[in-house]
Amino acid sequence: MNGEQRVVIVGAGPAGIRAAQTLVAAGICPIVIDENALWGGQIYRQPPAGAGFQRTKAALYGFESKKADAVHRTMRDLLPHIDYRPETLVWGCEAHCLDTVCNGREARVPFTHLIIASGATDRVLPVPGWTLPGVYTLGGAQVALKTQGCAIGRRVVLAGTGPLLYLVAYQYAKAGAQVEAVLDTSALLRQAAAAPKLISQPSTFAKGVYYVAWLKAHGVRVERDVTLVGIDGATAVTAISFKASSQDDSAAAHIDTITCDAVGLGFGLRPETQLADVAGCRFHFDRLNRCWLPERDDDGRSSVPGVYLAGDGAGIAGADAAELAGRRAALALLDDLGIAHPRHPDGIDATTLERRLKHIAVFRAGIEAAFAPPQRPAKQWPDDMTVCRCEEIDAGTLRRCIRDGEASEINRLKALTRIGMGRCQGRMCGEAAIALLSEETGRPLESVGRLRAQAPIKPIPISPMLFDDGVAAIPEEARDE
Numbered sequence: 001m002n003g004e005q006r007v008v009i010v011g012a013g014p015a016g017i018r019a020a021q022t023l024v025a026a027g028i029c030p031i032v033i034d035e036n037a038l039w040g041g042q043i044y045r046q047p048p049a050g051a052g053f054q055r056t057k058a059a060l061y062g063f064e065s066k067k068a069d070a071v072h073r074t075m076r077d078l079l080p081h082i083d084y085r086p087e088t089l090v091w092g093c094e095a096h097c098l099d100t101v102c103n104g105r106e107a108r109v110p111f112t113h114l115i116i117a118s119g120a121t122d123r124v125l126p127v128p129g130w131t132l133p134g135v136y137t138l139g140g141a142q143v144a145l146k147t148q149g150c151a152i153g154r155r156v157v158l159a160g161t162g163p164l165l166y167l168v169a170y171q172y173a174k175a176g177a178q179v180e181a182v183l184d185t186s187a188l189l190r191q192a193a194a195a196p197k198l199i200s201q202p203s204t205f206a207k208g209v210y211y212v213a214w215l216k217a218h219g220v221r222v223e224r225d226v227t228l229v230g231i232d233g234a235t236a237v238t239a240i241s242f243k244a245s246s247q248d249d250s251a252a253a254h255i256d257t258i259t260c261d262a263v264g265l266g267f268g269l270r271p272e273t274q275l276a277d278v279a280g281c282r283f284h285f286d287r288l289n290r291c292w293l294p295e296r297d298d299d300g301r302s303s304v305p306g307v308y309l310a311g312d313g314a315g316i317a318g319a320d321a322a323e324l325a326g327r328r329a330a331l332a333l334l335d336d337l338g339i340a341h342p343r344h345p346d347g348i349d350a351t352t353l354e355r356r357l358k359h360i361a362v363f364r365a366g367i368e369a370a371f372a373p374p375q376r377p378a379k380q381w382p383d384d385m386t387v388c389r390c391e392e393i394d395a396g397t398l399r400r401c402i403r404d405g406e407a408s409e410i411n412r413l414k415a416l417t418r419i420g421m422g423r424c425q426g427r428m429c430g431e432a433a434i435a436l437l438s439e440e441t442g443r444p445l446e447s448v449g450r451l452r453a454q455a456p457i458k459p460i461p462i463s464p465m466l467f468d469d470g471v472a473a474i475p476e477e478a479r480d481e
Contacts, residue, residue, distance in 0.1 A: 013041020
């Protein structure tokens, strides 16, 4: 490390790895903290050692296998030049210091400069029955396939919207799983209207078209413009029900049912922003991503000096953009340290990175237009449907609190009902609670507030907080009480 500088990167996906590569080329040895056991992030997740199954990169990553292999090899080559810390969870940040836990041990990691490359998670919108055993997020279904070599069920339905919906369906069917249907809540006309922006990246657009065509050619039922009525079953999933979105809510509306024992559910991706929040970054409401995002400039600098943002954790843009943004954030960090940019093997400079990122942004706008999540989803949620599974809070409880005039802002609703206070810290229920609050008050999403994060931003074992080297951290005067 140069002088007193201590550079930390959180995340070892495409953004974090390319940031580390750029810093190492400039003579800096960063600390790279990775929640996973092996680098690659979610998109290029690797099976763990001793996984008990073998699948080639081509089988795991399909068309992206060469990109995955390049990212994996880059990180492998970097290992002698960085301080890599896998299976390490960052759960808090204050005063230029990260709180982490690894193997049940808590450790504080000070930094002078921090690159947050925290990635994304599934956007979850509940439907009746979504808490039944056998319901997974699309990302969870993909993790099962990549990390454990198994499917989430014997007869699987994948529902929601977004490019991941079709990718997971293709990956499952290609691996030999029985995919009963793909149920897309977005309309084909909406997707066609977005085509001019989508063809700005013709190869990526062509892959998406291929996935859909391949699924249909192999007998997988694909339904678009549907409304998910509910997931059926008493103690486990037995079926999923849906109707055409054009139908009203009358009893005469035709409801279709597909028998299945597992459902993968997701409505696109949402950035993981909790770490940026507890680090003190300012936020703004982003209409494209339909959520609150940490502010950053074109170079990746956040509102906090010395804190940089890269990849999907700062705004969903995909793996290719994450690699570019990781490099750009690292170059901004070098600028702030007064260190000359290293020469990129392909001659790519900061200007080229910015131009490519802007080009991808056009495609991303097309994706968001083509696969927008359902409008006003809370309108049809029954009162007895669970919204917050951690605290077992249903839609009726939230509605009564709002209608009684006790809460018109999301953090007030949180304080009164405990929505978003559980283990998931609002990852599963936050968007649903905001959607319901918006529906009940008749106000747009951005005007009902932002669910603020607090440490620990992810579940941690209590032992690191209570014990130090195996000795209970209890004051002596209290031990006899």
